[in-house]
Ligand SMILES: O=C(O)CCC(=O)C(=O)O
């Protein structure tokens with residue numbers, strides 16, 4: 001079966017109108033409209049543009065995708081206590097070789113508060129938070145997800161960074177995706193499965209200017225324009241969230 005046989009064809013367009021009130025995105029001041037594809041919302045923010053499709057993949061398909069992304073021989077990923085698991089990189093994951101990355105700061109190493117994996121064309125190394133990652137080769141699931149983005153992004157990305165937030169304790173701090181190898185005004189497509197988490201954006205030079213988007217199971221968020229140069233983003237801790245979440249950010253690396 002083609003994983004993407006069942007893209008939603010239902011009344012998702014009518015559900016989208018709940019995100020737009022008087023021409024503005026949710027509680028924000030930013031103008032928003034429904035995209036011609038009927039699946040997503042376009043949000044215009046100063047120096048950037050966002051496309052958000054809350055249910056790009058239907059829930060049955062999304063369930064099976066997260067199941068594949070976390071599958072590990074001999075472990076039930078949905079009940080396992082991943083925060084207590086050491087030696088992640090040595091486990092027999094079926095599709096994604098997850099790893100615990102760490103960063104060095106002031107002579108000390110710190111584990112990142114999430115697990116990650118990097119896949120893509122093999123000639124595209126990437127430096128991220130001070131660590132250089134060599135991508136692992138594409139597999140079928142990642143290629144299908146990449147293909148599903150073509151109608152929106154009109155391009156084939158050459159790499160993807162996966163983040164696994166094991167629970168609401170895992171998070172990503174304020175940052176921009178403005179590494180030099182992404183070029184000027186990078187287009188970044190973020191795909192989300194599992195727990196719904198808060199995705200926050202704030203202006204680099206004025207942190208009181210903010211926007212929040214709930215990234216739910218099966219959603220896609222595309223960040224475009226000069227956004228990475230003017231806005232930071234983060235996924236804060238949400239202590240009450242017990243369920244895991246996998247986020248994939250597809251990117252084009254220029255080397
Ligand atoms: O998990 C997310 O939604 C964001 C991930 C992210 O910002 C990144 O990997 O650079």
Ligand SMILES: [Fe+2]
Pocket residue numbers: 175176177233
């Ligand atoms: Fe990011």
